[in-house]
Amino acid sequence: MRSSRTASGFGSRCTSCHNAANSEYYFRRGHQLIKKQVLDMHVAQGGRCAICGDPAQHLDHDHATGATRQLLCQRCNQGLGLFRDEPGLLYAAALHVDAHRDRQLLARIRQTCVGPAPERPDGHPPVGS
Structure with a gap:
């Protein structure tokens, strides 16, 4: 690996060793976990996101307490973060x-079942109206 800190311009580790060491450090520093614990979580979850079931890539944690939760896919992890981990906002x-989908469904039902009133051939309204 290239390094500006040495006279030769090369570091003391190859890229793969450097990446492995940084990965270990990331989990220990950020989550107080060793990489094996993260791999065990991955196996326990079947490699799937705890929310949607897509492939999991991110270790979710509570920002207030720092407690590790579960593995999530990128979308679910970012979604929780964008909603500030607030259950009320997620529920809203x-x-x-759901309300939008219900309105769309009602509009389709009205259009399919009720539809516009049929016109009479003579142009007059039906008797009794």
Whole structure:
């Protein structure tokens, strides 16, 4: 690996060794876990996101306490972060999406089942109206 800190311009480790050491340090520093614990979590979850079931790549943690939760895919991990880990906001967002879907479904039902009133061939309204 290249390094500006040495006279020769080369570091003391190859790229793969450097990356492995940084990976170990990341989990220990950021989550107080060793890499084996993370691999055990990965196996226990079947390599899947704890929320949606897509392949998991990120270790989720509580930002307030630092406690490790589970492995998530990138979208779910970022989504939780963007909603500031607030269950109320997540619930409000779910209600918003459900309400929108319900309105769309009602509009399709009205269009399919009720539809526009049929016109009479003579142009007059039906008797009794």
